[in-house]
Amino acid sequence: MLARFKLIFMAAALTLIVSGAARADGFQSAAAQALLVDYESGATLYEKNADAQFPASALVKLMTAELVFRELKEGRLHLDDTFHVSEHAWRTGGAHAHATATFLDVNSNVRVEDLLRGLIVQSGNDAAIVLAEGLAGSEEAFADRMNKRAAELGLVHSNFVDPWGRDDPAQKTTARDMARLAAEIIREYPDYYHYFGEKEFTWDKIRQLNRNPLLSGEPGADGLKTGEAPEGGFSLVGSAMQDGQRLIVVVAGLKTAAERGEEARKLLEWGFHSFEPRLLFKPGDVVGTASVFGGASSEVPLTCEAPIKVFLTRGGQERLTAKIVYRGPLAAPVPAGVEVATLRVWRGETLALEAPLRTQSAIPLGGLGKRAFDAGVEFATDLIRGALAKN
16 A cells, blocks of 8 residues: 655745755765764764665674673673683684784683673674674574664664674675664663773783774764775774764775775764754654544544754755655554654755654544445545556
């Protein structure tokens, strides 16, 4: 059934709201893929090929960290627990592999907190493997958990094959998926997110610096992770907060590590200084209505739980457009407070934000006559749709 939409505000009111709306083409990123989003609202400030896949490389360690954080948060794991360093982890992820390593000793037992620092600060492949084996028994079993969790989080264009990020054609992600994962980590794990902001970690007398260049040069930067792939170039997922606003930036496909850091900085600075927020709806506002089939009422008001705001570039001329999207009409009875629709707002051709909408009130079943009438209307509508589809 085709999606339907109905906005509560009129076209003239929408034009008034977005007078002087944003243009994002004042900034052009050199990255092959790029995304800049406001963390609180989820509003997109800039995007370039944000749904195009690229090699995930070490960015997969964000997914590894998320799974470990979740075990800690839910009490199934503790920072003082220890995991065994297997010969596989030592040989595959240690210094022998000539890649990033924490330099864990084979057959030693290491605290989870130290493994987390090795994973996040040093980007240690050995630490990633030890955590995966400790939680799931093997890299393969842990990768299954990664993909299951990714699906739960809506990372629809990502696929993981291991916990550390080897060069594998099947190991892919996108800028949008990485931004969504970063936001999940920041929001759900405040007790553990601080590890991403630690600038160095010393293990076994070997001192290593955090590879995230934003930590040493961007005001307010406090995470997250860098990556590098032979064919995908240099990538970065970062976050910074200035004047109470947090932005998340993702860049990929850069030619050098220096270019990766500079491009991420430029995007963040542009985002912090070029936009101003515009509130569209307050929590509890009625945003629109959804059609109801067979109910005591033919419509149900839709509301938002959180503020809905967009970010507009100062002095821009592009206008916003908006739709409420859902599969409808909804079949009665319809409970109150259930999420049934999404408000989508475009800035030009850029999808600036998506916000969930819930039913404001319950709609009970209508009388027999009302249900029969609605059934007739729906049958006639389906006939018209079918005729139009053939033409």
